[in-house]
Amino acid sequence: MKITCIGGVGTVTGSKTLIESNGIRILVDCGQFQGLKPLRELNWEPLPILPSTIDFVLLTHGHLDHCGWLPRLVNQGFDGKIYCTSPTKDVAKLILLDSAKIQEEDAKLANEGKYSKHEIAEPLYTVAQAEKVFPHFRVINPNESVSLDAEIEAVFTNAGHILGACTVELRLENKIVVFSGDIGRDNDVLMYPPTKPQKADYVFLESTYGNRLHPDTDPKLELEMYINNAVHNGGTVIIPSFAVERVQSVMYLIWKLKEENRIPNIPYIIDTPMGISMLELFVNNRKWHRLRSDEFTAMCKSFTLISDYQETINTIYNKQPKVVIAASGMVTGGRVLSYLERYIGLPETTVIIIGYQGEGTRGRKLLEGAKEIKIHGKYYEVKAKVLEIEGLSAHGDQKDLVNWLSNMEEKPKKVFLVHGENEPADELRIKIQEKYGIECVIPMMGQVFEL
Structure with missing residues (x-):
């Protein structure tokens, strides 16, 4: 299989990971870039492949940096299914509509105030385009296997973090590839602790707080x-x-x-x-x-x-x-x-x-x-x-992220550290290698891996 890191590497936004196997194309998350202008400008760039050639989107949760590019994907030709939990579907709908409304309002204000560098400021997508995403959602229950193809299965397990957030486990080509999504905290005020994976050949693990420990303060x-x-x-x-x-x-x-x-x-x-x-x-x-x-x-x-x-x-x-x-x-x-x-x-x-x-x-x-x-x-x-x-914070810290790997029956061949800025990812890499002896890789934007 071939895995391409289209977004969410070197940064905590724009999460998009493309998996290609036996003619099937799967996108894990389809997030919007936020923050620095060079990152935001990536939202206007086309994907390296035609959206119409993607068969499935697997959505880990409904935050904008994981679902916020879906209207662009659909507008550019995606006609497949978007699998997620029921709360994630509802959260994503709210967030996409809110995002579209804000973008329409910001474009209007920029045009009225003439402070846009463009002759006419346009929203990244409109409310009408966001609504066109909704018919593509397909709800799955956590811990239940869904067949994407005769030889590809996906299982969603609780990740904590926010309502409906899940880790995605893909079973394909006699391998198990786990995409953590955003990992919640073991002692969150409202959410239950995340479920730790037990088997994986390869893991794509978020590293947002890879170099930080949450304080013991109340x-x-x-x-x-x-x-x-x-x-x-x-x-x-x-x-x-x-x-x-x-x-x-x-x-x-x-x-x-x-x-x-x-x-x-x-x-x-x-x-x-x-x-x-x-x-x-x-x-x-x-x-x-x-x-x-x-x-x-x-x-x-x-x-x-x-x-x-x-x-x-x-x-x-x-x-x-x-x-x-x-x-x-x-x-x-x-x-x-x-x-x-x-x-x-x-x-x-x-x-x-x-x-x-x-x-x-x-x-x-x-x-x-x-x-x-x-x-x-x-x-x-x-x-x-x-x-x-x-x-x-709703994100697990360095200790939580390292601990999330503690239930593995066998060591994964590799852990890819994504959804983090470079310094946190590198410190987490050192911690994981020291504790478990697992090889860790920090992907670059657009990098392709053959597994």
Whole structure:
């Protein structure tokens, strides 16, 4: 078989891995590139093969960096089946529609404000194009084998991380090839721990946090301290958050703090339509998360949920101290930008970063101490306090990733480290080789492997 790393190598975005075997072409994930402009520009480039020649897409989960290029794939001729779990199908629908809407709005703003370098700014894809993806989805249950061809089978197993996220095990040519997807944490607030693979000839393992260990600090305690300090100073707390799973994790911790009377009685606001829609998915997919029904109901009641943009405007101009959780998690788009336009220049504001920030994103720049950030063509001075809570990441750290390989009956022939920047991937390579003696390879973009 031949495997080509089309995306998600040397970076944590744009995940796409092509498998070719006996005339069948399978794409594991079809993600959108985010962050640095050279990466974003890759979204406009064609694949190295015609999308019409791809038979199947196997989707590990619904995050944009794993599903966000599907509308382009379908628009360019893909007519096959997209296999995924039921929650992943629902999450991907929400994320693709939201992404398309944001891109349409950004293109409109760029054209009206004339700050695009192009004569006419166009969205990467439209809402109508995103909707054309949906008929291709085929739902499979975890741990059940699905036959893609007479000699090719796929099995999806729980990966933790977010609702519906799975590792994909491909059985073909008398070999087992495992694609980890994004691996969750063993002690996640809401998700169950990931299932460890037992057999594999080859493993494609994510390496997002390959050089980091999550701190032993208590994220709940950190939230308590940051919120209390901000309110004491008369300021607003803004938490940029991924709408899928992270919003709900932060809601849970804040709800527990409110229940224990450890934080003040001020407005706690969720301003992300997609994050609110995700709450319904949590209700409909109870077997995928730890939250009890009564806990979930009480948690939701303790927040003000905002969907209408006029409510966003009203909230922004309300000077009362408040805590606002808004997408997007890497501050690349969404309603959090509207809040930052108003609040990033106020020294009493606290911005809490709670997840991985890709290279070149506004979130990464804020963490690295940027003195100003650019939003919708304008520059804003950063006077707000920018703090980080590392313990809320939905990605496993170096220890989790190494431990994920611990149940193997026999050593894989090779482990390919993907979905990570070069330095984290290289440190993870050393750790895996030292502990297990497994040869590790760090692929380059476009590199082809014959297995």
